[in-house]
Amino acid sequence: MRMIVASAAAAALLISGCSGSISRATPPASTPAPSPDSSAPASATSPHALEAEYEKVIQAVLPSIVQINTKVGLGSGIVYDSAGHIVTNAHVVGEATEMEVTLATGGTPRPARLVASFPAGDLAVIKVSDPNGLAPARFGDSAKLRVGQIVLAMGNPLGLSGSVTNGIVSALGRTVSEPQGGGSPGATITNAIQTSAAINPGNSGGALVDLSGQVIGIPTLAATDPQLGGGAAPGIGFAIPSNTATDIAAQIVKDGKVTNSRRAALGIVGRTVIGSEGSPVGVGVVSVSRGGGAAQAGIAAGDVIVSMNGTDTPTMSALSEILAAQKPGGQAKVEVVKPDGSTGTVTVTLGELGS
16 A cells, blocks of 8 residues: 555555555545445345355455566556456556566466556556456446445555455545655545555555455555554555546556546646745745646746635645646636735636646
């Protein structure tokens, strides 16, 4: 995971990836009243019946989970199709273009190559050279998830191949940001699934599975508790929804890149600015995209963005989380401080976050 980290990288309450750290998490989206769901199995009537359900799911799904090794670490992946495509986290791949894949069922590691990475959403697709024997996973509809639903996390925590932990869906609709650096792209993940299933370094890119044997998320981040010296906060992990993962993966498999991120962009490269008292005070604009929304609104390099739509943006993560709730083509009110100290608010027409 990212702690929030999920490769052998790491996240925080703060969040860290299973490989990083959560700067903050939004409140969960409201959960609609439960409705009949044919994908959910009937409630187990005894401990032995539930145990049998676990065993059945593990036997069905574990062959679809792989271990990914690069020169700098390891993580997990999910077999996406019979052609050899595997979906994982971007932070598991890092900057590597070549890696080795080992099946949960064992065997000689197989060479694989990067097809494309989407760091902004912490997703990537790789392809093994020999797809023989790969077992594609069944992906479920994450929009049908319910808080309280039992889930299993499958992956390779700490390199322990084919490990499984259990828990529940703790909350839905979170927005979490990974810390940047140490192999982490600093992604902001929208509609994240919060789970109590244990997620540890190495789990990243693996599978969060329901009791019908469908992958409904990709474990990506774990929270860390500053009071424990940055150690993992038990029972607080986050997964990318399967609907997001399959949308991005399908685009990469078809076109070799992400053609529609469905995410809004301001059109800047920014960095967190630290004030005279040592606290973050805004997002310094390093550069603007030519023809982008920020440039057209008059935002320039050297400006400091201090709020968007009335919400303070003391850090780049804070700005990213606000943007994550916007839609491409929408408008946003952005308050900026100019290099001469003057302030003003401009209206920016948002573009689309690219790959």
